[in-house]
Amino acid sequence: MNQVGSVGLIAALAFAIYGVVAGAVAGKLRSPRVLKSAQRAVLGFFVMITLAVFSLEYLILTDNFHSAYVASHSSRALPLIYKIPVLWAGQEGSLLFWTWLLSIYAGLAVWLNRRKNRQLVPYVISICMGVATFFSLITFLVANPFTQLSLVSATGTTPFTPTDGNGLNPALQFHSMIIHPPMLYLGYVGFAVPFAFAMSALMTRQLGDNWIRVTRRWTMVPWMFLGTGIVLGGQWAYHVLGWGGYWAWDPVENASLLPWLAGTAFLHSVMMQEKRGMMKVWNMVLIILTFFLSIFGTFLTRSGIISSVHAFAKSDIGPYFTVFLAIIAAFSLTVLFLRLDFLKSENRLDSVVSRESGFLFNNWVLLAAVLAVLWGTIFPIISKAVENQTVTVGPPFFNRVMIPIGLLLLFLTGVGPLLAWRKTSFQSIKRNFTVPLIFAAVVGAFLFWAGVHHLYTWMSLFLCTFVFASILGEFYKGARTRMKISKENFFAAVYNLTMRNTRRYGGYIVHLGIVLLFVGFAGQAFRFETQKLMGPGDLLQAKDYLIRCDRLTGGENSNYTYEAAVLAVTKDGHALGEMRPQRRLYLASQQPLSRIALRSTLAEDLYVVLAGRDPDSGKVLIHVIINPLVQWVWIGGMVVLLGTLLALVPSRVERQMEEIRKTEEEAVEANHVL
Amino acid sequence: MVLGIAILLVIGMAVYVATPLLSPESPGEGALPIDVTPLTDLKRRRMVVYENLQDLEFEYKAGKVSREDYEALRENHLGEAAQLMLAAQEQEEVTENDVIIERQVATRRAQRKLQPHDSYTCPECGFENPLPVKFCGNCGTKLPQHASKK
Structure with a gap:
């Protein structure tokens, strides 16, 4: 089975390299048959990596300790339920698993776009397969899970099979550990698809908001997985590590938070491009940053460059990742620079008090959060390089910087949705803010009276109340209006309101989840x-x-x-x-x-x-x-997940637009045939 | 045994990937179709403005936007929609002309295919007349009438 796995890996690498070339050629020549071949190469890549994954899983389940990977990460006594996750418990296996998830994402992206976006798809294939080439290359050359144990003696090497393996790290033998790493990986890996679409849009000069609309769901899904993975990781830490907390600003935790924050900024700022044709360059920068950070996160997690409670084995994949990150940055920024002329904004910011500026502030604050976390995370490397001694930045730094940033974000979560697009007059502000503010003030006064005197905690709970009231207000006002217009009862009105614009109301539910998370955080005081x-x-x-x-x-x-x-x-x-x-x-x-x-x-x-x-x-x-x-932290995480799922459901408005798009497409094709 | 099956699978997959390259480009298929033409893009942008307008209307009715804001913003959106509509109309005219021209090109191509190539090449001066004609467009020599009407 070791050999079968190796065959799978080599063939996958070959298909990936072919996919890069065929995708680029199909894009350049706009040739349907080369595209077809490139699409099949993606399928071939998926089949071969699947073969390798199944081979490794077979070795694990059959206790084949001749395989070095199985011997060092599994044991006979390990319960079956914990043998399956051995696949991603170690460096080699997890890189293979990463590559497998990428093959699934790439395959889905190709399959779901087989009849649309046929100009973008060739380069999407090329870029996804480029990433795939890198990962299959290091899995094959540097971290091969199919190496076999052997004894080296004076007479030569002889195969060696130990009677039992070292066993799975006990800290990983926990139920949420089975699901936590796949969730995180689905998050990290998934950002490759929107990145590929963005690059493809740049290369084909199709820089309207088509790529934004195509990639919205492709961004939300990994964002959702990453968020869920982070919460599950917190739950694991809380239940297993035994220090009574769920977040310690550990480098590996930070590594997962970074792309999540950048992805959050992207999901917000794309609305500016869709609604107003603004922030086109910025959106490109954000998706590049998000993808870069997700590879960077994988690198931090896997290279052992920074010591962490996760204590993954140190390895020599660091230099390879550094080169790959440099290639991503150089390539994407060059393409972006060459297309700057096509990315002019269609509108200006009309007023400082508007939904647009709310989004803009939100983006700045999220980016500040990214920079702060990044700085704290890589500070040990920087200090080592500059002063030749490793200085670790602990939770006090992160708490001092991130709590105010978090509170500011929470504030914007409440304010943003209450502002109108373009500009909001003082009168409109008065209408929308009065009730939530009064509500928050009453609760705030009560909390103070009840003994909550810690400034940040009080502010957090005060803002939570404010945001909660403003979100409820949005649902209530919307439902009331529908009741008036369509004579629906309250529940039907809320349902129809939500289904008409799942994206907006799903977003509100995500905000509600964030409020609950903050309530949970405040409890730590x-x-x-x-x-x-x-x-x-x-x-x-x-x-x-x-x-x-x-x-x-x-x-x-x-x-x-x-x-x-x-x-x-x-x-x-x-x-x-x-x-x-x-x-x-x-x-x-x-x-x-x-x-x-x-x-x-x-x-x-x-x-x-x-x-x-x-x-x-x-x-x-x-x-x-x-x-x-x-x-409330776990409940908040669940609510964020549910809100995201709701936002993924096509809304009525969207379905109408889709129908129009289809009829137009048919018209275009009819013209084409003429 | 298993290794043999795996290798066969690899070979099969490689053949599957290579097949489209070996088959000739089917005549019905031209280049990859364009997904977003300037016209569809304009229309879609207009749809977005209408959607924004609907939202504004709803927010006004829900009491979220004051009357002055509502009127100013509505004016703004309508102006934007009008601009986009105008641009789309201009684009549509261009497209209509394109369609007419393309159709003519297509008919001429079809006629060309029906006729042997040399039928409208002048035997005197060698000029390649772009259309089936009775006299050469270059020197005026009478061209032999072939079975173009068959």
């Missing part, structure tokens, strides 16, 4: 921690909770041994049941890991960790964290 060595019968008071240790137990299975504390929890005298935090020792890797016990409500989480055992007294160290409002 009220976090409470305590710890104690506990044996049977010992008590621990944590705010309103009383925790009693009933007994200490232990056990083992084929994968790990564990010790656990059985704790009885009461709150204000009411029994809440048992909690059993565990500490496991995984046998194959000999790595310890805490399994937390968690009791969640919408108001707060009771988070209990068995941090270790005191060898003298035999007692265990119980660490208790009370984390208010954490659940």
